[in-house]
Every structure is written in structure tokens, then in C-alpha cells.
Amino acid sequence: MKKSHGPAFKKAVIELAQCPVCRGRAVIQGVFHELPCDHCNASGWVAAATGEALALDELVTQLSMRLRAANRQIEQLKKPRATGPEALYQEGNRLGAGGTNYTGD
Template sequence: MQKGQGLGFKRQRIELEACPTCKGKAVVEGVFYEQICTACNGSGWVVLGSGLVLPSDELVTQLSFKLQQAQREIDGLQQGPSISGPAAYYQQNNRRGAGGTNYTGD
């Protein structure tokens, strides 16, 4: 037997989209009360493009991947743009101007 290429070791990322029926809310308006959306089994998420519903255990894994990606994006935005080189020196306050303000030489 040949060795595999590691196909079972990494979970496949499945792109998700909000359910078109409930628009990601997991419930739909009934006549008298809200009902669980049957198109997405009350999760609010379906597979992008095909609209297939994922089983609960797979959905939890895929939502965890989406949450981790969103957290990385938030962390990157909170760090702000990193300025280096001459631009960093230009942006910092050197207290050489009138009243201790920043003097840039312009």
C-alpha cells in the first residue's frame, strides 16, 4: 500500500453564507410566533452557493474556523498600521517646535 498524502489530517474549510430563507436569524416569522427555520435547521448558515445544510458537528467546526478568522482580522485592525523608517521619525513628537510642539522642518 502507498502512503496517503495526508488527506485525513486537516479539516477542509467550507465557505458558509447566511441562510437565504431566514437571512441568518435561524428563525422565521410565523402567524403568531417565530418558528425555527427548516431551510437551515435553525442554524442560520448554509454552504455557499449550493445552500446545503451541514450536520451539527461539522457546522460547529466551520463556525469555529470563521470565528478564528474574524478574531485574527480584529487583532490586525487593533494593532493599527505600523510605520517604519523615515515616516516613523516624521510622525513622532520631537518637541523642537515653538512651545514644545513637533517640528518637521517643512
């Protein structure tokens, strides 16, 4: 059943791309010093689909979602995964009595 009114239950992830004007640096070179990029609101990120700058509150939300996803990926990569025959002993397969690990020994 689709909702027809009110805010969404989950925040939609907007695909972000580097700003084409500042190339993701958030600043552009002025005559004497660097200036904040007006195209991306000095963030370095724009919406990938439209190339438009996001509103600051939306940008903070989207960057937070990307940061959480990147942290989850880093944590998964830090966990050592067993390979080969030892993998059968490290991970539960729920084939034993009561859903316990069964190794065939």
C-alpha cells in the same frame, strides 16, 4: 504525496452563506410567533456551493474556524503599523550584522 485513505490532516474550510429562507436570522415568522428555520437547522448558515444545511457537528466546526479567523483579523487591525520613515526603525529588516536591523545611521 496524496493521502488515499483515512481522515484528512487538516479540516477543509467550507464557504458559508446566509440561509435564503430566513436570511441569516435562524428563525422564520409563524402565524403568531417565530419558529426555528428548518432549512438551515436554525443556524442561519448554509453551504455556499450547494445551499444545503450543514450537519450540526460540521456547522460548529466551520463557525469556530470562521470565528478564529475573524479574531485574528481584529487583532491585526488593532496593532498600529508604522508608516513613512519611522517604519524603517520599527520593523526589522535583517540586513545588519548577525541578522539584526540595519537603518543606515
